[in-house]
Amino acid sequence: MPEMLPKYVKLGYQYLVDHILTFLFIPIMAAVSIQILKLGPEEILTIWNSLHFDFVQILCSSFLVTLIATVYFMSKPRSIYLVDYACYKPPITSRVPFWTFMEHSRLILKDNPKSVEFQMRILERSGLGEETSLPPAIHYIPPNPTMEAARGEAEAVIFSAIDTLMQKTSIEPKDIDILIVNCSLFSPTPSLSAMVVNKYKLRSNIKSFNLSGMGCSAGLISIDLARDLLQVHPNSNALVVSTEIITPNYYQGSERAMLLPNCLFRMGGAAILLSNKRGDRNRAKYKLVHVVRTHKGADDKAYKCVYEQEDPQGKVGINLSKDLMIIAGEALKSNITTIGPLVLPASEQLLFLFILIGRKIFNPKWKPYIPDFKQAFEHFCIHAGGRAVIDELQKNLQLSAEHVEASRMTLHRFGNTSSSSLWYELSYIEAKGRMKKGDRIWQIAFGSGFKCNSAVWKCNRRINTPNIGPWQDCIDRYPVHIPEIVKL
């Protein structure tokens, strides 16, 4: 129903409701000033003198005011800033063109032509490009996933990202107070966070955490954890590393539902530096505004929709259920319901409430109102889980092609890099020069569990187009048109 109202009426309504306080304040101030002006200056002085100001009264009132102010400032959560971040750029030797992937697949799965055919169809429709990367062990026919190779990949990805981050932020290893590493499917002993501590000789009293098994949305879980820790520890910074190590998780069997991740998951990683220090306030790129986490694991179907299991031949892989998109939609709805009131302007919230009440009381046939999130955010980073995910979210949130461009192009250039994809997308927006001071960004990630996590950032300063970054040598080629079905 609101869609039928002419655009300018809607605009007028939004302006009115969003600035309602201003609109109420102005007439009141006007009325008061008129009243004051009506009374002559002597009258004002008389009124002023009639107020007996006792010394004790003044002292108590000012003490009260100071107390309230102190309590307010103390209980305000610390501001968390994202100083900078760096994404891993895979070397040219890791590149996997489509046809190479298909040729290797035919040799590895030579007894299962139907599975090979299936992979070809997935690749054609996947939205991936010809420059995505797989680690060296997976380039072999058949793949050669050893523990050593997995560690090698982890070292290459994580250390490269951290080195770049250190270069960008000029931070010393000894200054890192908190370390959080998230990698869902590779969890060696000692942990990856211990590996980082060892390589960079971090302090012995570092607070290190290693999150594993939490899926593609673990990146935002790590940010949430860092935020909570930075509330407790004043004047600290936190290094968050998000990655997914492909080597040990390449499915070597032929079950179709489990071959899908092989076609989509690619090498990638990101390192992020968060801080609550006053000194970083000016140089930080973003300020963390909200993190909203939604877990649908209580529902059995949601719990099982991304499930690691053995196939009939005993080969381990990740089974993606056919209900994945529906469950993702549900999780998104839950997340939006929580995040909406935090970020949406009053006009949208009011409209949503109005329609909700209307549906309940007057006419259930009214279409539910989807709040216009484009009013709350300038940029959207949707986890590049696959083309279907981006299509679904674009439809549900009524986003334009430009809003989802960062996600689509990241999927094309880097594939599904799991928890780090959000950072490649943010990097794309910066590389295109679209990020302005004050812009609000919404990062949404989905992951096994089934979880939907969101983070809201606000751009803290002017951002110049970065000269070091994963997009530096190819940004001019983007955006590209990605056909529905690539002709191989």
Place this chain on the structure above:
Amino acid sequence: MVSSMAGGLIHDIKLSSVGPGNVTEPDMVHEPSDMNLAMKLHYLKGIYYFGKQAFEGLTTLNMKEPLFILLDQYPDICGRFRRTESGRPYIKCNDSGVRFTEAKCEKTMDEWLDMTKKNASLEKYLTPNQIIGPELAFSPTFLLQYTKFKCGGMSVGLSWAHVLGDVFSAAEFLNLLGQVVAGNKPNRPIKLGQMKSKSTNSESPLKVMEDPLSIKRVGPVGDNWITANNCKMEEFTFNVNATQLSHLQSKLLSNGTNFSPFEALSAVIWQCIAKIRGKSETKVVTISKKSEQNKADGNNQLISFIKADYPIVEAKPSELATLIKNAAFDEGEKIENAIKKDSGVSDFIFYGANLTFVNLEEEKFYEFDYRGEKPIHVSYRVNGVGDEGAVLVLPGPPKNGGRTLMAMLPEKEVIELKSELKREWFMD
């Protein structure tokens, strides 16, 4: 995917692919010329033997990286074959890449070279042996094998489908690779590959010409690009050092005409083979050498054939050498015409259609420089040689001077040829 060959002699075999580091433009294709298509049933196999220092301390990724850089300039060899509607093969430049094999040998390089002196066919374990087909779209045209020997030496083996280009273009690829390893950024002399809409094969009219004599039509092989022989072929190789060579040349000297080592050796071998073959005498041979012009399509061979009017056995070797020297019937155009006649669909062989002698003596094989090291030995042979056989004359290792010869002949002729050469010409 076997993990060992020849009873464990070659083991620890690992397959992967290398391709261009940067993405090739979509819809790029390469259309092999008529001459290239005439050669499509042949495969050039080369082996470059390096001492320990060349590859010392290098990981597999170190060895692959220069290939990724160089292959940016070779979208044609990284592509795969398809057929047009008329059946003519073309290459879709889809970055599939080059097959890369790593292997280990349980012998030292010296032991191996001794073994291959007696049994040249062992060398087939150092090169990949996959042919194009049965599925064109999934068959790599260029394959590499890096084999590490017990002593630390490394052999670089390659299988280069002749349809991509001749030996000179294969050798050029490796020489450029050496330059990339050294840190230079060489440019491939001629870049191949163009967008689908354009076609380099001009619509030149079919001329009425005789059929070429240097190529032979073979039964349709379909998408399995290899010819079947009526008898088992074997190869043998021998070196002729500088002293033996000058001795030979002086023996052949007549009327003051100096013969090049190629001409002298070819004449000698021609006569020996003719003697062995007896009744079915070899009066026609094909000669192939490098052409003066640098053609764009990667095939720079000057092909000529010789027909002798008299029995070869009774001729003087110097007469045969003169025939070879003066061979001038350039068959190139005739071959191209024959291919054009049926749009490149028919199948032909060149090597072994007649007894073929290939002059590679001037080629700079030993200039393939890998981190400052040159190969200690280079060997080349051709796969898919017809029943008449072929002989390649390569330059010998630099410290010997002289020539290395590789003969691919029917099995039963090899032993006789060996003894004939030993007896008549004091070569071992």
